[in-house]
Each structure stands twice: as structure tokens, then as C-alpha cells.
Amino acid sequence: MMAVTSSCKDSSKMGLDNGKYVRYTPEQVEALERLYHDCPKPSSLRRQQLIRECPILSNIEPKQIKVWFQNRRCREKQRKEASRLQAVNRKLSAMNKLLMEENDRLQKQVSHLVYENSYFRQQTQNTTLASTDNSCESVVTSGQHHLTPQNPPRDASPAGLLSIAEETLTEFLSKATGTAVEWVQMPGMKPGPDSIGIIAISHGCTGVASRACGLVGLEPTRVAEILKDRPSWYRDCRAVDVLNVLSTGNGGTIELLYMQLYAPTTLAPARDFWLLRYTSVMEDGSLVVCERSLNNTQNGPSMPPVQNFVRAEMLPSGYLVRPCEGGGSIIHIVDHIDLEPWSVPEVLRPLYESSMLLSQRTTLAALRQLRQISLEITQPNVTGWGRRPAALRALGQRLSRGFNEAVNGFADEGWSMIESDGIDDVTVHVNTSPGKLMGTIQTYANGFPSMSNAVLCAKASMLLKNVPPAILLRFLREHRSEWADSGVDAYAAAAVKAGPSSLPVSRGGCFGGQVILPLSQTIENEEFMEVIRLENMAQYRDDVIMPSDIFLLQVCNGVDENAMGTCAELIFAPIDASFSDDAPLLPSGFRIIPLDSKSDASSPNRTLDLASTLEVGPNNKQCGDRNNGSVKSVMTIAFQFAFEIHLQESVAVMARQYVRSIISSVQRVALALSPSPIGSHVSLRPQHSAPEGQTLARWICQSYRFFLGVDLLKTVAEESDSLLKTLWQHSDAVLCCSLKELPVFTFANQAGLDMLETTLIALQDITLEKIFNDNGRKTLFAELPQIMQQGFGYLEGGVCMSSMGRPISYERAVAWKVMNEDEDVHCLCFMFSNWSFV
Secondary structure, three states: OHHHHHHHHOOOOEEEEOOEEEEOOHHHHHHHHHHHHHOOOOOHHHHHHHHHHOHHHOOOOHHHHHHHHHHHHHHHHHHHHHHHHHHHHHHHHHHHHHHHHHHHHHHHHHHHHHHHHHHHHHHHHHHHHOOOOOHHHHHHHHHHHOOOOOOOOEEOOHHHHHHHHHHHHHHHHHHHOOOOOOEEEOOOOOOOOOOOOEEEEEOOOOOEEEEEEEEEOOOHHHHHHHHHOHHHOOOOEEEEEEEEEEEOOOOOEEEEEEEEEOOOOOOOOEEEEEEEEEEEEOOOOOEEEEEEEOOOEEOOOOOOOOOOEEEOEEOOEEEEEEEOOOOOEEEEEEEEEEOOHHHOOHHHHHHHOOHHHHHHHHHHHHHHHHHHHHHHHHOOOOEOOOEOHHHHHHHHHHHHHHHHHHHHOOHHHOEEEOOOOOOOOOEEEEEOOOOOOOOOOOEOOOOOEOOOOEEEEEEEEEEEEOOOHHHHHHHHHHOHHHOOOHHHHHHHHHOOOOOOOOOOOOOOEEEOOEEEEEEEEOHHHOEEEEEEEEHHHOOEEOOEEOOOOOEEEEEEEOOOOOOOOOOEEEEEEEOOOOOOOOOOOOOEEEEEEEOOOOHHHOOOOOOOOHHHHOOOOOOOHHHHHOOOOOOEEEEEEEEEEEEOHHHHHHHHHHHHHHHHHHHHHHHHHHHHHOOOHHHOOOOOOOOOOOOOHHHHHHHHHHHHHHHHOOOOOOOOOOOOOOHHHHHHOOOOEEEEEOOOOOOEEEEEOHHHHHHHOOOHHHHOOOEOHHHEOHHHHHHHHHHHHHHHHHOEEEEEEEEEEOOOOOEEEEEEEEEEEEEOOOOOEEEEEEEEEOOEEO
């Protein structure tokens, strides 16, 4: 043992033979190193083959070769661990520096507040002792304090712009590292070695502001280059135009920018900014990029108001990037804007007054982009069927941008509104501009021509209450069959059919008739991209997916229930089966934005299982526990369709009806998921006398033990609160059906839903006889009288069918009567063991 440990320290020179060290020649070491890089862990046969193929190793025993490879792997492991610990140490040192700076800032803020408190206390005492005889003079004086003088226009000449730039730099630094803004830690974002950074939001300042401090593995110049290219990472940014560039005497640069931001909903206009951006290097080598609005200037360039945009104001904001010891950068980000909330409906104003939303959508987006690019550089993996992460990010950007274009419908992009049908809940826009569908491409990569020459978008926004955005969005993602129409999916996919598939037949999780094929996910799982294959539309030929199959490229973010103020999005587009990088994309989807910060009213442990959706009643404890505050959000829905221009009228009617049906489905699902009293009398099933989930689970287990003499769930007491959860997670498929003339299923655990390829909401539409073939129905009807007489019965193994028509084999099934507390038969329960798709 000592010999092996010692040789690990110098395995390039020593070997081991019967406890003795053996010295290798440099040529032998070189040969072994080459072999190691080809195969770090060779088998016994492989080692013998190496000795035969390499004459220089012929005098070395196979055992010595084995020990050499063991020691070499040991050394490699130690090297990697040392490198990892050094990286962690550098990160902790930099984080400690950030925390010390933050501590100094907080101490200064405390001192400032103590001084202000003393000053105001003194002023209060003076006011109390002062005479109030001259009341008229007091009124005049008091009134004078409320008069705000109008600021004169600022000089926009080159000298004036430099003065504004220096002033902007000073104000930005006072926010980034000083006490100009009262910062409070953002809820749910605790600093630490594994956190994204130190995140804070403003409290009681003009407009909304957010600040982040973090570490990134990129050099300062690269960081500045990425952040200045705002459209590449800020998905709400439509465009940034640099209209003028000036060089300063100190080596800095002044740029005049015009920036446009998309509106997040159909209920408010978009925003634009007229900005000055100042880039300079400080004496300590730090790189600073700061910006502010130029809304009141003279003697220089200006930007007149633009139609359909509201001019917003950016207060001094920007980025402070400092080189970090050992490589990388320490970055401070400040975003401070005034979005003019007066210009939107009152119900939407919280959306424009939320520092938390600004932090999630802008500040953290910048920091995540930097960390993602840094990770891709250090770990240049090829994912997503041969696509590098940068290519997948570009696809995600295209999806997001296309969805934003559809929601906003700008006239300069070719969109025009068509006449309403008399109901203004759904707005329809049409785009007939050349190249809208194909960009600059008029045929697909394989030469297939485009049959559509126009695009129609049907969109709407709706207010949601008492359902957290993350929960609703996750339901929409995992249960597409609850709201989507397969015929409309087929119509939308027809516009992008091009050639044979390059996607696999199956790989990923299956949710209710759809297969989710993961492509990529960002750090912290904040966003992930996937390909959806709709199983019910698939046609197979020798395990090859034919061109008629439907695929969707989908990006999903905001599904973390614990993240405060997060916007949740599900955006998708039908894609050609060849999945080429230049494939046309017509994104559609959902965006749900919280309108207040009361998202903690919902438990982070809520799931889309039976406990949260089976039955909501007046005695449901979940309802009472979570009714401490309401959760309001606005959902925006936009669906795009390619069509031939002469079919515009019929396509518009179809699109309106489809979006209205989706709105109805979303309202139903949101009401069912809502924990508030508003939805307390609404069940996802028509039977208002049906028991609550916990009670039903107890009846199922008690009846099973009574009729079969054994416990269904041996490790859980029947009065335990975890009974329902355990039954829900049982490996066998458990299904309950009603005792009617035409029995339908009323309950299934997770395995049962997976087997039937359905959801709890759609379960009530499946009849008992529908899942059996002819032989299965004959067997069932033959055994049913005995089951009803003795209380239980067994069904021999066979084949049944899912709701999607797929055959399912099962080894055995048992059926028993479920008795309620009055000893009446409530339903019939089936349990299928060892089932699998054929």
C-alpha cells in the first residue's frame, strides 16, 4: 500500500514490481502517456495488447502497466481537484471582497441615516417651540416647499455632452458602490459562493432600480463588449441604434443611442429611450460603461417622439467592471429607469413600478448571460444534436423576438390590424410584407417552396387572480392536450414541412400524448429549450418519423415557484423535421407577468398532482392556508399562422375561435389551480358530492384491506396526511371508475395517468370499456358479477389501450369495490401491475 501511494507522486518515473520500485525510461513514459490519452482505463486484454503493439514496453509486466495507469489516474484526479479548489478559493476571495465593500456601503448608509434622524429630530423640536402667530406666513412658506423649479435645458454641444457624461459617471458610481439609492436585498436571493451574486432592489426612489454584484470568468473588455450589445441578451430590447460617437480627451467614448423596448402585453404601448452612453477607464484600471437619458437638451442632436412609443427615462445606470486576481472580472450592474406608469391602465401600473421585475428581466438577465458565455468557454460542449450552446441561444433569441414582434405588431414591420368581428377580446393583425415568413429565404434548404405568403396573428391579454404564474405555466407545458387543438397544430405545422427527420423517435419525458426532447438549459435552470413531438400525430415507418409528424421548438422560463417577481414564458414554433438553423420560425405562446409581490402567498411545495387539483372544497386546508394574500398576474397570448392571402377571412375566423377557446381553457385551469375561496366550490369533475382526495385515498386503502386481507400501502398509516401522496406515487397504476350505466374514470394516480396518457382533467372523458380491446372487455364483463358479489376479483394479464390508442401490456390486474363511510359502494378501483407500452 505504501508503495502504491508513493508511486502516485512520481508515476512518470517509477513502476511497481512485487513491492519494489521500477524506473521507466523517458521513451517508455512518453509512450504510456500517449496511450493514456487514448484510453485512460484500459482493460486487462487491452493492456496486454498495448505491450504487444508497443515494443518499447515489452520488458514491462502487465501488472506494472496496470499500476502505472492507476497512479496516472490518481495524479489526474488530484490535479483536477487542486484546480477546482483553487478556482473555489479565488471565487471565495473575490466574493469576500464584494461582501466587505457591501459592508462598508451599509455602514456609510447607517451613518447617513443616523445623521438624518438626528437632524429631523432637532427640526421637530424647533418646530414645536417655534411661534405659530403668523399663520399666513407659515402657509406661504409651506407652499413654497412644494414648488419645483423647471430644470433649464442642458447643453448638448460636445463640451456639454462631456459635462453630462462626467456627471453621469459620478452619479452611477454613487449608486453602484455608494449610498445614493437605498438598496434592500432582493427576496429569495441570498449571497453565497454558489449564488449568482449580490442582488438588491431600490426602496423609495424615483422610478425603479436594481443592482447586482457578481463574479464572471471573462476579461473586463469582453464583459463590456457583451453588455453593450443589449439586443443579444436583453430580450425585451427591440433595437439599439448608435447615432453619433465622440471621443473624449481622457481616452473615453461618448455615444448617442436610440433604444426601443417591446411592450410585454397587448394592453400597453412600447417604450423608447434617447440616451447618452459614456465608456471610460478609471485610474485603478476599472472599466465603466454608464448611461442616462437626454430628454431635455439643446444646441445638439435630439430625438423627436416616435409614434406608438412612450418616451421613458433612464436615470444614471451602467456597469462597473474590475479585473479580478487570477482572471475574470468583478462586475457591478445598476439599472435605474422611469417607465412612465401614468401611460398604462391602472391595473397594469404595478408592472411598471416593480423593481423586482426590473431585476429579473434586465439586471439578472445581463449577469446570467455573462456567466453562461463564461461557462460555454470553459466547457465547450456540443449539445442539442450537434449544436453548440451559442447556436441554441440564438434559436431561443429568435423565438423570443418573434413572439415579441407578434405581441406588439409594429406597423414598420408590416403589421396591420384587420376589422373586428364585433367582440374586442381578441385582436387580429396581418403581415403581408415580403419575406415575413421566410426572412430573406424564399425556399427551404432542400428546395421545397413556401406555399404561404402572409402571416396572421391572433392575440389577447387577460387578468388572472390567485394562481402563481409558475404553476399555471408548468401545467400548460406538461398538459398541452388540455388547451391545444391537434387540428390547428397540424395546420400550423404544414407551413414548415420540408424534408425527412433528423430527430430521434423517442428520447425524453412523456406528458399526456406529447414527448419532450430536451435540448439545453441555462445555469440555475432559469431557462430551458426543448423539442416537442406530438405523439398523437406521429406516423411511424420502420422506426423513422415521416415528414407528416409535428414538431415544436419550445423555450420555457420562469417555472421556479420560489423566484420572486419572475415573468413566466412558454414560447414555441412548429419546425421542419430537418431542424436546420435557418428554418423559418413563427413563434406563438404565453407570457404571464406577476402584477404584485405577494407570490409568497402560495406554498413553494405545491405541485400539479392530485393534492392540488383533484378537488377543492370549502374544507380544503390548502385553500385556507394560502388565502393570506392574492396573486394577480396578466397573461398575454399570441398565436401566429402562415396562410395564403386569399384565405385571410377564413383563417381569421379560425384564429379568433382558437384563441377564445384557449382563453376559456386557461380560465378553467386557473380556477381549478386557484387556492382562493373564489375557486373553492369549483371541481375539475362534475360530481359535487365527490370526496376530497385524502378521504378517497383512505376509502381505497381501507376497502383493499377489507376485501383482500392485506394492506395496499404497508408503510403508511391510514390516518396519516401522507396517505394520499404515497398512493399518488405508487408504482402500480391505480384507477377508479364510477358505477354508472357507462362507467367513466374519476381518479388515477400518477402511474395511472401515465399509463392512460392523460390528465386528471381529461380523465373523466375516458370510459372503462374504451381502454380494453374485445378480449379484455369480454374478460371484464365475465368477471364483473363476481367482483360485485365478493368485493374483488383478478384479471389475467393482457393488453389494454391508452387514450392515445397505444397498446399497453400488463402482467396482472386486481379490481375491488371502494366503500364509503356509510358502507355504500362509492366506485370500482383497478390496479394494473407491471404495465408497459408495447
